[in-house]
Amino acid sequence: MDFSSLKDAMASKSYEKIADICDELMLQVSAQGIPYRDEWPHAIHLLGHIYVNDINSSRFLWKSIPSTIKESQPELVAAWKIGQRLWTRDYAGVYEAIRGFDWSEEARGLVSSFSELYTKRMFQLLMSAYSTISVRDTALFLGMNEEAATNYALQQGWTLDSSSQMLIVKKQPIVTEQKLDPSKLQRLTEYVFHLEH
Template identity: 75%
Template sequence: MDFSVLNEALASKSFNKIADICDNLMLQVAAEGVPFRDEWPFAIHLLGHIYIDDINSARFLWKSIPPAIKESQPEVVAAWKIGQKLWTRDYAGVYEAIRGFDWTQQTQVLVAAFSELYTKRMFELLQSAYSTISIQDAAQFLGMSEEDASNYVLGQGWTVDPTSRMITVTKQAIVKEQKLDPGKLQRLTEYVFHLEH
């Protein structure tokens, strides 16, 4: 099996393409009637779906993985553990699953990228859902120590009250896109034309 396209995507850190590449390769293998072997990158395939937040596809992939592979490749089980935590919305558990396994060099880069992306998603979730939140809860959502979480949110422009141990969320300014009314544009064009002539 030629995994060069997958390896190129990993090397170029095009992690959002991993799931599609693996899905297409899997379809090619299935069309050729070749059984899946131990060399199939199931962990990377699962993590590719997890990276793009496609938990349903990851779940179906997990169910299709032969039991012998699940028993012989602990990294596949560890990748699915992240998916399980996402499925049950166990936000702190996602970080525990990420840190709870000694990933191979190839998957470690993808897991680290997912962890960073997941932290950004959690930050955006907190920003949209809360006006104030305790340092302890924010740390749990962000998968950090309380001190690291405080420093992280301070860096994002939020305020931390060390006495009450509460964080005040600063909402992002929403930039409204102005829609151009074609009638107004026509009148403006005619006006400018009239001034020039």
């Protein structure tokens, strides 16, 4: 089986392509009737779907893998623990699942990149949902200790009220749409009318 496209994506850290590459390869070998289950990179495939936040595809992939393979591949089970935590929105649990396994060299870069991406997603979520949030809750959402979470937030422009241990969220500037000048609209209408007649 030719995994060169998958190896290239892994080597170039194009992790967002892994799920699609694996899905395509799986379709190709299935169409040819080639048994692929033993040598298939199940954990990488599952992590690829998790990386792009496609939890439904992750669940279906997990269900399609025979239990004998699940039992023989601890890294696959560890990858699914991340998927389970995402499914149940156990934000702190996602980080626990990531740190709770000694990932293979092949998977380590992918998992590390996912962890960074997930932290950024969580930070964006906090920024859009809160105007103030406790240091403790921020640490929980970001999978960090309180000091690291505080430093991370301060680096992003947030401020800390040290007396209450609350972080004040720096909101992103809201981009407003430019209003159309009524006189421009009138000219455009006249132009279109002229073209039609």
